[in-house]
Amino acid sequence: MVSLKETLASYVPWQIAQGLADSSTSTVEPRLARFPAAILLVDIAGFTPLVERLTRGSQEGVERLSRLLNSFFGSLVDLIAAFGGVVVKFAGDAIVAIWPVREGSLDATIGQAVHCACALQEKINNRPIAEQDRLFLKVNVEAGETVSALIGGQDGHWQVVVAGESFAQLAAAPQNLQPGDIVLSAETLARAKEHYAVEEIATGYFRLTGKPSYLLPVTPATALDPLLDHGMLRAYIPEAVLSRIDAGHGDWLAELRRATVMFIPVPGLDYAGPELLDQLQNITTGVQRVLFRYEATLLEIGADDKGIELITVFGLPPFAHEDDASRGPRAALDIQSTFAKLRVSPAIGIATGRMFCGPIGNNRRRQYTLYGDEMNTAARFMQAARHLGDGIYCDEATHYSARTLLNFQKLPPLVLKGKAEPMRVFRLAATASKNNLRPPLLGRQAERTALAQSVQDLCDGKGTVVFIEGEPGIGKSRLLQDLLESASQRGLRTLSAGTEALEKLTPYYVWRGIVSQLLGIAELTELSERRLRVNSKLAGTGTTGALAPLLNTLLAVDVPENDVTSQMTGELEPIILTNCCWILCGRRLNKLLCSLCWKMLIGWTQHHGH
Numbered sequence: 001m002v003s004l005k006e007t008l009a010s011y012v013p014w015q016i017a018q019g020l021a022d023s024s025t026s027t028v029e030p031r032l033a034r035f036p037a038a039i040l041l042v043d044i045a046g047f048t049p050l051v052e053r054l055t056r057g058s059q060e061g062v063e064r065l066s067r068l069l070n071s072f073f074g075s076l077v078d079l080i081a082a083f084g085g086v087v088v089k090f091a092g093d094a095i096v097a098i099w100p101v102r103e104g105s106l107d108a109t110i111g112q113a114v115h116c117a118c119a120l121q122e123k124i125n126n127r128p129i130a131e132q133d134r135l136f137l138k139v140n141v142e143a144g145e146t147v148s149a150l151i152g153g154q155d156g157h158w159q160v161v162v163a164g165e166s167f168a169q170l171a172a173a174p175q176n177l178q179p180g181d182i183v184l185s186a187e188t189l190a191r192a193k194e195h196y197a198v199e200e201i202a203t204g205y206f207r208l209t210g211k212p213s214y215l216l217p218v219t220p221a222t223a224l225d226p227l228l229d230h231g232m233l234r235a236y237i238p239e240a241v242l243s244r245i246d247a248g249h250g251d252w253l254a255e256l257r258r259a260t261v262m263f264i265p266v267p268g269l270d271y272a273g274p275e276l277l278d279q280l281q282n283i284t285t286g287v288q289r290v291l292f293r294y295e296a297t298l299l300e301i302g303a304d305d306k307g308i309e310l311i312t313v314f315g316l317p318p319f320a321h322e323d324d325a326s327r328g329p330r331a332a333l334d335i336q337s338t339f340a341k342l343r344v345s346p347a348i349g350i351a352t353g354r355m356f357c358g359p360i361g362n363n364r365r366r367q368y369t370l371y372g373d374e375m376n377t378a379a380r381f382m383q384a385a386r387h388l389g390d391g392i393y394c395d396e397a398t399h400y401s402a403r404t405l406l407n408f409q410k411l412p413p414l415v416l417k418g419k420a421e422p423m424r425v426f427r428l429a430a431t432a433s434k435n436n437l438r439p440p441l442l443g444r445q446a447e448r449t450a451l452a453q454s455v456q457d458l459c460d461g462k463g464t465v466v467f468i469e470g471e472p473g474i475g476k477s478r479l480l481q482d483l484l485e486s487a488s489q490r491g492l493r494t495l496s497a498g499t500e501a502l503e504k505l506t507p508y509y510v511w512r513g514i515v516s517q518l519l520g521i522a523e524l525t526e527l528s529e530r531r532l533r534v535n536s537k538l539a540g541t542g543t544t545g546a547l548a549p550l551l552n553t554l555l556a557v558d559v560p561e562n563d564v565t566s567q568m569t570g571e572l573e574p575i576i577l578t579n580c581c582w583i584l585c586g587r588r589l590n591k592l593l594c595s596l597c598w599k600m601l602i603g604w605t606q607h608h609g610h
Contacts, residue, residue, distance in 0.1 A: 002363050004245075008233040010366045011241060011359075013088050013160060028158060028235065030151050032277040036106045037112035038099040038188075039166045040085060042076060042120060045136040045179055046092035050129065051371045055256055055356050056135040066254035066358055068129050074362030075124055081364055083116035084218035088162050090360055090367040091302060092375060098162060107193035111144045114196065114208070115215045116590030117182045119143055122211075125180055129538030136179030142166040143188045147271050151280045152298075154288035158235045161280065163303035164271050182208040187250070238297055241359065241368050243318040254358030259315035260328035260398060261374055263349045263382035264335060264608040279342075280308070286338040287312070293506070294331045295319035299370070309382070309443040313370065316357065325352040329356040331430050332392045333406075345390040352397040380416040392428035444479060451483045459490055508554045515554060531557045537551070569598060 061313075076095055077087050083098040117139040125137040144166040147293035152159040160294055169185045177183060186204045189196065197210030212334030234242060244253050255477045266283055270276065284301070287310055296314040303309075307348060314324040314331070321327065332348045339346050342543055374395070381393035399408050406428040413422030447468075454464045468476050484494045497513030506512075516522040521530045534557050549565040551557055 005233070007245065008230060008237060010361065010363050011237045011368070012233055013086055013365070018486060026416075028150070028153065028232075030149070030153065030277060030281045031193065031283060032147060032280075034145060034147055034148045034164075036101045036109075036144065036167065037164075038106070038109045038141065038143040039144075039146070039170060040080070040097045040099075040113050040117060041140040041170045042095045042097075043138040043140075043177070044093045044095075045138060046134055050133045050135075052373070053133075054130075055354075055372070059256070062254055062256050062358075063354060065241055065356060066360075069360045069495075070366075071131055072124075072127070072135065073360045073366075074364075076120065077361055077365045079123065080116060082217040083110050083119065083215070084250060085116055087361075087365045088160075089300065089302060090369050091515050092369075092371070096162075096321075106143055106191055107191070110141070110188060110192045111194050111212075111214060112218070113141050113143070114182070114184070114192070114194075115212060118208075118211055119214065120307070121180055138177040138179060138312070139178075139182045140170050140173050141184050141188060142169040142173075143191050144169065145271070147276065149277060149280050151277075151284040151301075152288055153291055154285050156235055157288065157298070157299050159284055159298065160236065161303065161308055163269075163302040163308055167303040174205055177398070181409060184208070185478075195536060198487075238299065238316070238368050239318060240297060240316040240357070254356070255359045256354050257315060257320075258352070258354050259313050259357065259370065259374075260325045260350060260352040261355070261370065261378045262312045262314070262328055262332060263378045264310040264312065264346050265307060265382055265386055266309065266333075266339075266344060266346065267386070268344075277493070282342055283339070283344065284310070286342065287335055290331050290334045290338060293334075293503075294327045295321065296327065296331060299368075321402070325398050326405055328352070329394055329402050329406055330393060330430065336392065347382060347385030347388075347390045348392045349378040349385060350392065350398050351375075351378040351381065351395040352401065353395075377416070377423065380414075380419075380423075384414055384416070394426045394428060435509060439594045444475065447479055448482060451479065452486060455483070455487050455490060455492070458487070458492065506553075512554060512556065519555075521555070527556075527558055530555065531559060534559075 050068070051065065052372050054061040054068075058443050063343075073095065080087055080095075080097045085099050087095060087097050089096040097113075099113050101109050120137055120139060124135075126134055144164060146162065146164040146166055148160065148162050150158060150160055166188075169187065173183055173185070183201070184192075184198070184206055186206065189206060191196065194212060196208055196212060198206035199209050201207045221351070227590050236599045241253065247527065264287065269279060284298075288298060291312055294314065296312055296319065297316045299311045299316075301308055301310050312331075315321070328350050332350060336346060336348070341496060351374040353372060353374040355370045355374055357368075357370050359366045359368045361367060377395055380425065381395070385391045385393045393411075394402075394408065402408075408426040409429045411425045411427050414425050415422050451466065457464050470476050470480055484496060487494050495514050495517050497510050497517075499510050503509040513522065519533065521533045522535065526532045534548065534551060546564040548557075548559045549561045552559055
């Protein structure tokens with residue numbers, strides 16, 4: 001029986017798990033290693049029709065697809081491990097394995113990878129996987145300087161990315177390979193000690209024409225170090241897996257699920273540069289912070305000839321929301337803003353639909369992944385956006401879900417690889433809603449009369465508290481808009497703010513809009529301008545700016561911490577923050593707000609019988 005530790009370890013590349021056990025400290029920190037290695041990419045043809053056919057029907061088809069994929073990919077994993085390779089990534093209908101040079105030379109390592117490729121083509125290529133389906137293999141082998149980075153760490157979640165010049169060679173290889181092909185670049189052939197029979201199929205790329213004598217398979221390391229504990233492994237595993245395992249449903253992970261997927265490329269990285277680790281760390285943590293706010297998942301980080309790409313998903317367990325399709329483009333705008341600070345211009349592709357979600361592989365190595373047409377669409381949109389410059393390209397389903405919140409520009413249909421018909425595509429243009437017109441308010445006369453009386457009471461110097469309750473969609477927000485318009489017409493200053501489901505983890509969020517309006521920074525979008533305005537307000541009151549960092553949570557002004565605020569406990573912060581706001585906004589006005597807040601609290605408790 002497979003233990004929990006073995007199950008968790010199967011989701012983590014072996015060299016990472018071993019590195020955790022070998023570490024002299026339990027503290028995980030970003031780190032980067034450079035080493036020569038051979039890389040093997042197995043591209044699987046005939047995969048897409050199988051997935052589409054079996055995910056078109058019932059859950060029984062999904063479970064059958066899961067069994068077929070696990071059996072097929074499990075065979076690949078075992079054969080690669082038998083030749084000393086480590087599977088680092090399942091990339092859709094492909095698998096990437098690596099042979100780091102541990103002992104000996106790179107040419108011997110290349111030989112191990114080439115002989116593994118021959119074994120894969122001999123034993124697995126053209127294998128029947130179902131009654132009417134066969135899968136075919138196309139294999140690329142490359143070698144060179146490789147980079148492995150451990151990055152992230154936000155909320156305890158870490159990512160592993162393997163990249164380098166050899167991955168660029170893989171991505172630049174000819175795309176019109178035939179089933180059974182084994183292809184190497186001229187650079188890799190020059191590094192190999194053994195002479196292979198080849199023919200040139202494109203400039204700088206050669207197809208293997210003869211079968212070399214096999215090297216003896218290597219006995220793979222399978223025993224887990226006893227020092228490796230569950231906590232170390234969990235940091236590398238998606239919440240979608242952990243939540244099911246923790247609930248005892250680890251065997252029932254495969255499912256059809258509606259989700260929104262987003263591909264984010266990061267071009268222009270210098271893999272040989274001294275700043276690479278800092279760049280990767282800043283990019284990853286920036287994306288992780290945005291995704292944490294939107295309750296989304298950073299599924300994986302991959303590499304190609306143009307840089308790295310991050311694949312994120314909205315709608316995976318344990319986080320799923322009715323508005324995931326609109327959260328995707330909203331998060332993309334935040335990521336675009338985050339990347340701008342890092343001087344990176346991402347070209348993002350987003351698509352929404354039902355996809356197969358679940359683990360593939362076996363107890364030696366598996367990965368939680370998604371399969372479906374939307375994955376290909378998002379990747380193609382990313383490539384199109386990158387080719388045309390930058391921007392955020394969305395499919396029709398995503399546009400439909402977010403069209404009332406965000407501005408989109410309809411682009412000419414795109415002809416995408418693998419698509420029979422041109423695809424409709426929408427470019428995300430701005431954060432504001434296009435629809436600012438409100439229909440006239442009809443009916444609700446009793447409610448409007450009561451609200452009008454509350455406005456009159458306020459004009460007469462009598463404060464009041466009004467509660468509006470009702471089922472979703474019956475017009476509460478429209479009534480409030482009518483109230484604000486009526487108050488403004490009477491010469492009253494109005495302040496309004498609301499909550500959002502995705503901001504439930506942001507302290508004081510409902511007051512951010514109120515205080516921002518009081519300070520006159522509500523319309524300022526640039527962080528530097530907001531910070532400057534707050535600092536000038538503090539200076540105008542003659543108050544020291546030592547407490548200004550406390551306003552970061554309330555106003556999102558990002559004032560650096562200082563010796564005073566860094567020593568404050570969580571219990572003191574709300575009290576001092578309130579006093580700080582009193583000074584900024586004016587004592588008299590803020591005392592009135594506090595009085596109204598108290599009345600609202602008392603009114604709510606009495607109204608609900610507490």
